[in-house]
Amino acid sequence: MDEVWILVKCICGNSFGSRRSSFSSCPRCGSSKGKTQTEFQSSESLAGAVAASNLPAQISQEVESRIAAEESRRAAVEEKARGGPEAIRRIMRQSTGDDGMLTLETLAVELEKEGYDDPSAEQAIGQAELGGILVRAGPDSWSWL
Ligand SMILES: [Zn+2]
Structure with a gap:
């Protein structure tokens, strides 16, 4: 019997995967108020979708902090060069x-x-x-x- 997997988007912003038959609470915040986004026929395709839906937020955070560090470093160099x-x-x-x-x-x-x-x-x-x-x-x- 085919299992149906679901991609759940939680109210906290986390996306996680679950079996539809045994929907679980969010591993990050514990809420069970997440909404089902998509259904998948295999756990493999679900895993890829979970990774993809969580990745952008992580990447943009990383990029932002890297840019912030770079900007403050450059500002310090310019400050020094100026005065x-x-x-x-x-x-x-x-x-x-x-x-x-x-x-x-x-x-x-x-x-x-x-x-x-x-x-x-x-x-x-x-x-x-x-x-x-x-x-x-x-x-x-x-x-x-
Ligand atoms: Zn959550």
Whole structure:
């Protein structure tokens, strides 16, 4: 005699398989209020359907948490790159004219272009002077050491 298998979708969102003749409660929450979704003639095809109906939720959860982890990692890297001394150094390099001179004005413009208001051009140059990277070459210009 052929057994009929059913795919049950529980109110808790879990899908599980059962014999129709001995419908059981949800293995996850214990509720017996699940609704029969589909009937199958074999336990094998039922097993595949159960896996398929539970899989998408699991996969999307996994993907979501992976994306969240990736985003927070990237944000941390960007944060570091933005405010870090390397970034300021890079902006100072690209503010330097063909004559090798860096002026307060060009640095201020570049910093603003990159979206920085901290440090200011004065602060960045001051730190570079202290660090022995720049030396004052005129009233408003610095050259690289
Ligand atoms: Zn349940």
